[in-house]
Amino acid sequence: MATPGLSEIVTTTLQNRTRLLANNMSRNTVLLNRMQKRGTIRTFSGGRTIVQELNYANNSTYTRYSGYQALNVAPADVFTAAEFPIRQAAVAVSISGLEELQNAGQEQMIDLIESRISNAEQSMMNGIDFDLHSDGSYAGQIGGLQALVSSSPTSGTIGGIDRATWQFWRNVAASAVSTYGAAATTANIQSYMNRVALNLVRGNDATDLILADNSYYRLYLESLQAIQRIMDPEMGAAGFTALMYYGAGRGCPVVLDGGFQGFSGDGLNANGVAVGAGGAPTSTMYFLNTKYLHYRPHSARNMTVLDPGNRFSVNQDAMVRLIGWAGNMTMSNAFLQGVLVA
Numbered sequence: 001m002a003t004p005g006l007s008e009i010v011t012t013t014l015q016n017r018t019r020l021l022a023n024n025m026s027r028n029t030v031l032l033n034r035m036q037k038r039g040t041i042r043t044f045s046g047g048r049t050i051v052q053e054l055n056y057a058n059n060s061t062y063t064r065y066s067g068y069q070a071l072n073v074a075p076a077d078v079f080t081a082a083e084f085p086i087r088q089a090a091v092a093v094s095i096s097g098l099e100e101l102q103n104a105g106q107e108q109m110i111d112l113i114e115s116r117i118s119n120a121e122q123s124m125m126n127g128i129d130f131d132l133h134s135d136g137s138y139a140g141q142i143g144g145l146q147a148l149v150s151s152s153p154t155s156g157t158i159g160g161i162d163r164a165t166w167q168f169w170r171n172v173a174a175s176a177v178s179t180y181g182a183a184a185t186t187a188n189i190q191s192y193m194n195r196v197a198l199n200l201v202r203g204n205d206a207t208d209l210i211l212a213d214n215s216y217y218r219l220y221l222e223s224l225q226a227i228q229r230i231m232d233p234e235m236g237a238a239g240f241t242a243l244m245y246y247g248a249g250r251g252c253p254v255v256l257d258g259g260f261q262g263f264s265g266d267g268l269n270a271n272g273v274a275v276g277a278g279g280a281p282t283s284t285m286y287f288l289n290t291k292y293l294h295y296r297p298h299s300a301r302n303m304t305v306l307d308p309g310n311r312f313s314v315n316q317d318a319m320v321r322l323i324g325w326a327g328n329m330t331m332s333n334a335f336l337q338g339v340l341v342a
Helices: 004-028 028-038 098-101 106-132 191-197 214-224 231-238
Strands: 049-055 080-086 087-096 174-177 207-213 241-249 248-254 285-288 293-305 319-331 338-341
Touching: 004 028, 004 106, 004 231, 028 293, 049 207, 049 293, 049 319, 080 191, 080 319, 087 098, 087 106, 106 319, 174 191, 191 214, 191 241, 207 214, 214 241, 214 248
Parallel strands: 174 338, 207 248
Antiparallel strands: 049 080, 087 319, 207 285, 241 248, 285 338, 293 319
């Protein structure tokens, strides 16, 4: 069996690095980066579900009156809540007895463990990022952007609220072809973006982040190449490929949410089934108001080493430690979110 010395190396190395993993998530994922700046990354400490409070209606007692006219003092039902299930994810760091013997000496062992933990961290970030863009259709998966900001917002149940019944819980969705009459091109992409963005303004509330896949980002980029391109310094400084969009009375970054997203069979899987590349779906542009999008990890399971500590197989000369996460992505306003698809 693996030695106590090895156990200490794995344990201390994991504990030191997982303290940084949760912060690295927000620095490496553009959506979480923006949500962190907005202050909408907030842990929860327990409960059967993640409850997201909603201010969903105007106070119906608003009354125009004169003199002694009676006023409406009936209680007004203006608040409700969406309930999101707690999702879980984990990644394993393992080492066999043979590998321990082959990497004798503390320095060599640390190099091996460091490499595997680094890979595990990157795999965890890639998996969470994949799920943040998903429709939540895999068992135990986070309900990501494809679910919250749907291209078919008049159907489906999100957070326990039926979108077919409740109009306030529907995001704006537009199709270049069926809504605007023609496929998106460099000549019309800005016009299509303007039309979506204008529908997402409420007073000083407006889109603050546009995420685009390779196709739509390229169209927007090429539409600007005849004039001076204006980069977003904040997103650029954070390491993201970003341009600026000025419309609907304000500016916001347009960020490439594509690039290289991995291979379909490269090990990022859902319960053993290989999945496709992550990022925004093909020919998709999300118009997000991140004030109302929330990343909700559990305070006791936010990229932490799971107990019990070192797990030894009863019939193998090997040891495993797990890095775990629990939580979900939630939303508190749908009608100020939008999506443009092909």
